[in-house]
Structure formats: structure tokens, C-alpha cells
Amino acid sequence: MGKKTKLEAIDLDAYYGDFHALKSINIAMEEKAVTAFIGPSGCGKSTFLRTFNRMNDYIEGFRTEGQILIDNKDIYQKDVRVDELRKNVGMVFQKPNPFPKSIYENVVYGLKIQGVKKKSVLEEAAETSLRRAALWDEVKDKLHKSALALSGGQQQRLCIARALAISPSVLLMDEPASALDPISTAKVEELIYELKNDYTIVIVTHNMQQAGRVSDYTAFFYMGELVEFNKTKTMFTSPKDERTQNYITGRFG
Amino acid sequence: MPHIDVELERLKTKLLEMWDLVEYQLQSGREAMLNADQELAKLIVKRDKKVNQYDLKIDRMCENFFALFTPVAVDLRMVLAVLKINANLERIGDTAEGIARFVQKLDSPVDSQLLELTQVLPMYEEALAMFAECRVAFISNDPKLAKALIKRDKMLNKIYRKSDAVATKFMQENPNKISEALAILSIIKKLERVGDQVTNIAEEIIFYREAKFVKHKQDKKKKKD
Ligand SMILES: Nc1ncnc2c1ncn2[C@@H]1O[C@H](COP(=O)(O)OP(=O)(O)OP(=O)(O)O)[C@@H](O)[C@H]1O
Numbered sequence: 001m002g003k004k005t006k007l008e009a010i011d012l013d014a015y016y017g018d019f020h021a022l023k024s025i026n027i028a029m030e031e032k033a034v035t036a037f038i039g040p041s042g043c044g045k046s047t048f049l050r051t052f053n054r055m056n057d058y059i060e061g062f063r064t065e066g067q068i069l070i071d072n073k074d075i076y077q078k079d080v081r082v083d084e085l086r087k088n089v090g091m092v093f094q095k096p097n098p099f100p101k102s103i104y105e106n107v108v109y110g111l112k113i114q115g116v117k118k119k120s121v122l123e124e125a126a127e128t129s130l131r132r133a134a135l136w137d138e139v140k141d142k143l144h145k146s147a148l149a150l151s152g153g154q155q156q157r158l159c160i161a162r163a164l165a166i167s168p169s170v171l172l173m174d175e176p177a178s179a180l181d182p183i184s185t186a187k188v189e190e191l192i193y194e195l196k197n198d199y200t201i202v203i204v205t206h207n208m209q210q211a212g213r214v215s216d217y218t219a220f221f222y223m224g225e226l227v228e229f230n231k232t233k234t235m236f237t238s239p240k241d242e243r244t245q246n247y248i249t250g251r252f253g
Numbered sequence: 254m255p256h257i258d259v260e261l262e263r264l265k266t267k268l269l270e271m272w273d274l275v276e277y278q279l280q281s282g283r284e285a286m287l288n289a290d291q292e293l294a295k296l297i298v299k300r301d302k303k304v305n306q307y308d309l310k311i312d313r314m315c316e317n318f319f320a321l322f323t324p325v326a327v328d329l330r331m332v333l334a335v336l337k338i339n340a341n342l343e344r345i346g347d348t349a350e351g352i353a354r355f356v357q358k359l360d361s362p363v364d365s366q367l368l369e370l371t372q373v374l375p376m377y378e379e380a381l382a383m384f385a386e387c388r389v390a391f392i393s394n395d396p397k398l399a400k401a402l403i404k405r406d407k408m409l410n411k412i413y414r415k416s417d418a419v420a421t422k423f424m425q426e427n428p429n430k431i432s433e434a435l436a437i438l439s440i441i442k443k444l445e446r447v448g449d450q451v452t453n454i455a456e457e458i459i460f461y462r463e464a465k466f467v468k469h470k471q472d473k474k475k476k477k478d
């Protein structure tokens with residue numbers, strides 16, 4: 001209540017060529033809260049998530065109608081610089097995708113691209129980000145070893161550290177723990193819980209319990225539509241729409 | 254049927270078995286009271302152990318269900334309702350046992366005038382009817398029926414409230430039947446509890462079906478009264 005809206009979609013439609021992937025989506029997501037996107041495979045979760053950092057721009061034939069606002073500013077306006085936007089909106093993917101470089105190089109990659117050269121600045125940013133991603137203690141003695149030698153769970157936290165290093169205010173996560181074992185998953189979830197003090201987080205997940213554990217709000221998508229959006233507690237105790245109920249109780253189709 | 258529904262059905266079936274047993278206990282209590290039947294009273298007391306076994310069994314089934322299925326939404330409410338209904342059935346079982354223990358204090362069939370004055374029989378009939386109706390509401394997922402039950406509880410309360418005065422008067426007039434009157438008075442108190450417990454169960458059925466807490470609304474009303 002009275003909380004600030006950070007991310008917003010207004011009458012958003014999205015198309016891959018002729019295919020109508022998102023159908024007049026309206027949603028307002030709260031600042032410094034975690035919002036989970038759930039819904040069956042192919043319902044448009046990833047498509048919608050990617051509209052917030054314009055990752056879909058690369059896809060041939062993709063176009064949107066309506067508005068996507070971050071801090072009340074339409075990010076599809078002509079004057080918006082996509083590189084600036086991506087500094088503000090970090091993204092973590094389903095499969096950990098570290099670059100074949102050292103741990104350190106992975107974390108400072110974004111900063112270097114931005115032109116930061118000073119070693120002390122980069123080192124400090126690397127440490128801060130790795131600490132924030134709860135990975136520092138595990139890697140501090142091997143920062144210059146290859147990132148590919150880390151475990152899957154460590155790699156995923158490294159990717160989170162990499163996303164954090166450019167100091168975004170929004171973090172988009174597309175199934176960030178789906179390839180991880182329960183312990184690594186718990187670590188990532190713990191991390192999300194910590195991070196929401198400072199970041200606005202949107203997480204796509206197929207794991208209902210995970211959505212319940214980490215998110216404040218949950219949005220249920222079905223066939224390109226936003227069916228229901230509410231406090232996570234309400235969604236998992238008394239959803240209003242029968243489709244939501246069927247989905248979260250595993251009785252779909 | 255999805256796996257989770259099979260488990261839920263098993264849980265419901267077990268609860269209904271318990272429900273039948275408790276109903277049987279209550280009915281037997283009525284028989285025992287009417288005839289001052291010591292043998293039957295003893296049997297009721299003994300059978301309460303079986304009710305307790307059901308209680309434990311259902312608790313354990315619910316625990317397993319939580320652990321293995323992590324239910325949400327309507328499933329979650331269903332299991333929560335089963336847990337609470339189970340607890341209430343167990344208490345109604347205790348109440349039936351309590352009635353049987355008071356019957357054990359009667360050494361001859363109850364004075365017909367005392368029965369008449371206290372209205373313990375119609376009260377017993379009503380409690381039994383409410384209990385049976387509640388079972389129907391649960392099986393047929395009928396929150397309307399459950400709501401009607403909550404209203405019916407008033408009749409039991411009315412008889413209960415009058416019972417002290419009625420019994421006192423009877424005892425003054427029949428000083429040789431004081432212990433008998435006290436036993437009936439205690440049974441009336443027990444029946445009033447059954448009404449409350451049926452009300453609790455009815456509230457759980459409404460919660461399960463409509464995702465609404467009825468309890469707190471009622472509390473507010475009570476405060477206004
Ligand atoms: N590059 C693309 N070209 C054409 N259609 C696409 C493209 N990407 C996605 N789609 C279609 O858009 C719809 C939504 O896809 P999207 O990836 O957003 O679903 P999702 O909800 O993230 O599913 P999942 O849970 O499987 O990841 C799907 O029907 C998909 O086939």
C-alpha cells in the first residue's frame with residue numbers, strides 16, 4: 001500500500017510475426033519486491049520477462065504494442081538507449097552461462113564494457129558483487145581460475161554476481177534454479193530473499209513451492225494472457241480464477 | 254484420477270469411517286441413558302479407544318500428505334479442514350464417553366418427569382440430527398447446509414440455558430433424586446458441547462469450500478450481542 005510501482009505494462013501486446021504471444025497485459029509491479037511469473041510452458045512468461053530489458057529486440061519479426069514502463073518511463077521510446085537500459089535491468093538465465101574466462105573477469109565484464117578501467121574500482125566491485133551473491137567465501141582464493149570449473153550452483157551465483165556488478169535496480173531471472181540441486185537452489189532462493197531489500201526482482205519459475213517461498217506477488221499466465229495477479233499468499237491459498245487453481249494444484253489439462 | 258486426488262479420497266474415507274463410529278457412540282449414549290444400561294455404557298467407554306486410534310491415524314495421514322504433496326489452495330484447505338474436523342470428532346467421541354460415564358451413575362431408568370422437564374431427549378435428538386446433517390454437508394461439499402447448521406445450534410443453547418433452573422426446581426421437589434438430576438444436568442452440558450463442536454466442523458466445511466474464515470465474523474457478532 002502506497003508502495004511505489006517499479007515495473008509496469010499497459011495494454012501490452014507482443015507478436016512473433018503473426019503469432020500473438022502476449023495479449024493486452026496490464027500489470028504493475030512493486031519496487032523492491034519479488035514478483036513470480038508462473039504458467040504452463042509456452043504461455044509467454046519468458047517473452048514478457050524479456051520485454052523489460054528489450055531482449056526480444058534481437059528476434060526477427062518480434063514487435064510490441066502498448067507500453068512497458070520502468071520508473072514510469074516507457075522503455076520502448078525512441079530516445080531510450082538500450083545499453084543504458086540493460087545497466088539498469090540485469091538478467092539471469094535458466095542455465096548458468098559464465099564466459100570461458102576467470103571468475104574475476106566474469107564479474108567485471110559488464111563494467112569493463114562500460115569503460116571502467118581502474119583496477120581498484122574493478123576489484124572492489126568484484127568483491128562486493130560476489131559477496132552479495134553469497135559466493136565470495138567459496139571463490140575468494142581462486143578468483144583467477146576458470147569460471148567453468150565451478151559447480152552449477154556456483155556458476156549460477158556467479159552469473160547473479162555478474163548481473164549485480166553493473167548495479168542494476170531491476171533483476172530479471174528466468175528459471176534461475178531449475179538446473180540446480182536442492183542445496184544450490186536454497187542458496188539462490190536465500191539470495192533472492194536478501195536481494196529484494198535493494199532490487200526489484202522478477203522471477204520465472206516452474207516450481208510452485210519456489211514461487212511460494214521467494215515471491216511477494218505472483219502472476220499466472222495462460223496462453224499469452226495474464227489470468228491472475230495477486231499477493232503470493234492469496235494466490236496459493238485462495239486463487240480467484242479456476243485456471244489458476246487447476247494450475248497450481250497440478251490439475252491442468 | 255490424479256494421484257493427489259486418490260490420496261485425498263483415502264483421507265476423506267478414513268475421516269468418514271471415524272465419523273460413523275462417533276455417530277454410533279453418540280447414539281449408543283442415548284440408548285444407555287434412556288435405559289440406564291450399564292453394560293452399554295461400559296462398552297461406549299471402551300470403544301472410545303478406537304475413536305482415539307482413528308484420530309492418531311488421520312493426524313499421521315495428514316502429516317504425510319503435507320510432506321509428500323505440499324498441497325496448495327483448495328487441496329491445502331481440504332487437508333486443514335480434515336485435520337480440524339478430526340480433532341472435533343475426537344472431542345465429540347470424548348463427549349459420548351463422558352455421557353456414558355454419567356449413565357454409569359444412574360441406577361435405574363431416568364424419571365420420566367425429569368426427562369420431560371429438562372427436555373434432554375429432544376435436545377439429544379437435535380444434537381444427533383445436527384451431527385448427521387453435518388456429515389452430509391461434508392460429503393456433498395455443501396456450505397449452505399453447513400451454514401444452516403450453525404444457526405440450529407441455538408436450540409441446544411436455549412435448552413441448556415434453562416436446564417439449571419429446571420433441574421434445581423426438580424431437585425427441591427424430589428430430594429431423593431438429586432444424583433439422578435445432576436447426571437442429567439451433566440449430560441445436557443455435554444450435549445451443548447456437541448452443538449459447539451458440530452458448529453466448529455460446519456465452519457471448517459465453509460472454509461474449505463469458500464476459502465472464508467467464518468469464525469472471526471461470528472466472534473464479532475457475539476461481541477455486538
Ligand atoms: N523466437 C521466437 N519465435 C517465434 N515464436 C516464439 C519465439 N520465442 C517464443 N515463441 C513462442 O511464444 C510463445 C511464448 O513463449 P515463451 O518462451 O515466452 O514461453 P514460456 O512461458 O517462457 O515457456 P517455458 O515455460 O517453456 O519457458 C510460445 O508459443 C513460443 O512458441
Ligand SMILES: [Mg+2]
Pocket residue numbers: 045046047174204
Ligand atoms: Mg521460458
